Amino acid sequence: MKPVIVVNFKTYPQATGEQAERLARICEQVAERRGADIRVAVQTADIYRVSKAVSLPVYAEHVDPIDPGRNTGFLLPEDAKAEGAVGTLLNHSEHRLAPDVLAAAAREARDAGLKVIVCAATPEEGAGYAALEPEFVAVEPPELIAGEVSVAEAEPGIIRKAVELVTAPLLVGAGIHTAEDVRVALELGARGVLLASGVTKAEDPEKALDALLG
Numbered sequence: 719m720k721p722v723i724v725v726n727f728k729t730y731p732q733a734t735g736e737q738a739e740r741l742a743r744i745c746e747q748v749a750e751r752r753g754a755d756i757r758v759a760v761q762t763a764d765i766y767r768v769s770k771a772v773s774l775p776v777y778a779e780h781v782d783p784i785d786p787g788r789n790t791g792f793l794l795p796e797d798a799k800a801e802g803a804v805g806t807l808l809n810h811s812e813h814r815l816a817p818d819v820l821a822a823a824a825r826e827a828r829d830a831g832l833k834v835i836v837c838a839a840t841p842e843e844g845a846g847y848a849a850l851e852p853e854f855v856a857v858e859p860p861e862l863i864a865g866e867v868s869v870a871e872a873e874p875g876i877i878r879k880a881v882e883l884v885t886a887p888l889l890v891g892a893g894i895h896t897a898e899d900v901r902v903a904l905e906l907g908a909r910g911v912l913l914a915s916g917v918t919k920a921e922d923p924e925k926a927l928d929a930l931l932g
Contacts, residue, residue, distance in 0.1 A: 720755040721900055722854070722889060722910025723930065724835065725917050726779065726807065727760045733918045738764040739771045741923055746772040748927040755910070756927070759807050759835075762793050769802025777835065778806040780813050783822035795823075795830035805833030805853060811860040824850040835889065835912070841880035848886040855880075856889040856912040874902060881907035897932035 725745055727733035733741050742758050749756040759777040760768050769776045782792040798806060806827050809815045815823060824834050833853040838844030844855045857880040877890050887909045894900065895916030903911055913930075920926035 719909075720753070721904055723754060723756045723900075723927075724777070724856075724889060724910065724912045725756065725758050725927075726810075726912060726914040727758060727764070727918055728779070728812075728914050729761060730915070730918045732923075734761065735764065735767075739767050741918065742768045742772045742774060742776075744924050745917075745927065746774050748924055748931070749774060752928070752931050754931055757805075762798070765798060765801040765803050775804045776802055778803045778832070779810070780808065781806045781823060781827050781830075781832070783819060783826045785826075795827045795832055799830045799832055803832060805835060807835050807837060807856075810837045811839060811858060821850060824852065837912070838884075841876060841883045844880055844888075845883035845885070848884060852886050854889045854909065855884050855886045856891055857884065858891040858912065860892075874906060877903055877906040877908060895926070895930070897930055900930060901932065 727738055738760055745756045745758055757775040759779050765778055778798040781795040781798050784792050784794055808823050809820050827834050835854045835856055836847045836850055836852045837856045837858055838847055839860050841857055844857045847855045880888055889910050889912045890903045890908045891912035894911045894913040900911055917923050917926050
């Protein structure tokens, strides 16, 4: 089974607007050349342009649990779907949601036809998210996100604990940037990884993705 590689574009300038499209095309080229399962999560404003530019699965970085109507400044799940998203991230450490809001957002996203990746800071937290019927639960220790040391290097016990506790398919993240990180995650039982700066901020994103795939 191919590892799932989800590249979160965040709001890095290297992954915004025209650069988001450029980076997504690089991800697609590597995915096709290596036979890899690479997916991208992009800003709301970039969903349409990226989804039209590539055949990779495109995820919204967030959606809100709202119905159509008076909700200025929020992202309607149905609109993310209409713009070309196949799924959404929810509850990233940089956009945490209260438990009731998260449950509602996951439900509204699924009802709109979006797959849901729910992020968790700990294995114990992630264990409770299987009830939200996500495509994946992504466990990412916040203190390691965007760092030079990955969860696979610093805290492999977190991955073991997540595999033990999380009954939904598992992704792991935080500092992931090498093929060894991916190998360790998979050997310990994860389905793949969620990462950002290791690719988005790389001087050569294609080389970084190739290296990640081993």
